[in-house]
Amino acid sequence: MTRLSVTERRILLLEAAARVIARKGLAETSTRAITDEAGMPRGMFHYCFKSKDELLEQLIQHHVTDMVEAACAAWDGERDLAENLRLGLRVILGIGMGDTAVQMLSYELLLHALRGTETAFIARNQYADYARQAGEYLQWIADKAGVRWTVSQPALSRLTSVVIDGSMLNWLADRDSEKALAALDAFATMLLSITAPLDGGADQQQN
Amino acid sequence: MTRLSVTERRILLLEAAARVIARKGLAETSTRAITDEAGMPRGMFHYCFKSKDELLEQLIQHHVTDMVEAACAAWDGERDLAENLRLGLRVILGIGMGDTAVQMLSYELLLHALRGTETAFIARNQYADYARQAGEYLQWIADKAGVRWTVSQPALSRLTSVVIDGSMLNWLADRDSEKALAALDAFATMLLSITAPLDGGADQQQN
DNA sequence: GTCTATAAGGAGATAGAC
DNA sequence: GTCTATCTCCTTATAGAC
Helix, strand or coil, rough: CCCHHHHHHHHHHHHHHHHHHHHHCCCCCCCCHHHHHCCCCHHHHHHCCCHHHHHHHHHHHHHHHHHHHHHHCCCCCCCCCHHHHHHHHHHHHHHHHHHHHHHHHHHHHHHHHHCCCCCCCHHHHHHHHHHHHHHHHHHHHHHCCCCECCCHHHHHHHHHHHHHHHHHHHHHCCHHHHHHHHHHHHHHHHHCEEEECCCCCCCCCCC | CCCCCHHHHHHHHHHHHHHHHHHCCCCCCHHHHHHHCCCCCCHHHHHHCCCHHHHHHHHHHHHHHHHHHHHHHHCCCCCHHHHHHHHHHHHHHHHHHCCHHHHHHHHHHHHHHCCCCCHHHHHHHHHHHHHHHHHHHHHHHHHHCCEECCCCHHHHHHHHHHHHHHHHHHHHHHCCHHHHHHHHHHHHHHHCCCCCCCCCCCCCCCC
């Protein structure tokens, strides 16, 4: 084996860990399995990470960023309001459906973070980001269509984030894509019903 | 120790397991911890269950029933439509908020079930039940208020189930009750907007 | 039929070689 | 500074005692 820096090996191990967890689940993922996946000797692990938990923490943080980026990339708005709401939601869920293993990994890491008192804040941040992204999307699409939302934007952002996340989890459980997309379409319909024309007098309401 | 039947011990162990998982998490729950919690000698475990996985399977099934029953008990409808929608959703989420440990246990068992090829159907059934219950509630409340839903009932049932489940998960992550309830209220508002008076001519639409 | 002492294996971590 | 052989502990499971 060529000599590598600790930093390089850390990245290699994090990537290997993500693959193993996605494939076998967090419970079945030992430090041995990770080093094997990375093609390193067993003892290498504790030279690069103080403990297994330290790797897991870093993996969660790393993973959060990836999720948000993926969601952003999916949001594309070259269509009209009704269609864009339906399609936008469908595309986002579609990404998750395309990589089941990553989604399960995500939920497993979330639960793991929630158990640790030190790491619980990571989960908080993750969901704050989801809601923020959903909010930006809703704002953007409303502006584009020249309408405003008639219910509180913070609440609506969180609700949208919740619908996407909940749909993902439900789909993981039953893998029924048709029903999942039908539910999303229903949500899009309901979103349409709480829009109002953006006439000169009233601005977006805050609450 | 008094002599007990296997069946009795099985129940004792299942209950003990639920407590330990709720307290320490699935990852930290060993067969030792379970037998200790139940006040039994270590080896007792494999006399009552073939393996740790067998106990986990039974625990998931058992737990599903409890969840559904709790949700049903919560649904109470002695109020008018707008308020009942808000209150109904709030009460359901409130139950989960009141027993955080059980909720986390529930999600951990769900993920565990999803990993096992033999147990994946349990997750499917669990979410099918959620949707069914949500559907019955929606139907019941609409009848009571003399209105009908203007979007597909199966889709609406799933969406409602998804909103509740997703809200629970989001709340577990950030513990922000105000925001969680605000999002639910927004959903209730949107539900109101897709009702129509139940006049003699048209029956409930199917799709 | 009910229970327990003991085994066999895998986990995370470390002391020390290069 | 980089790496690896080795240790200890804890886990699940079983063979066999009552």
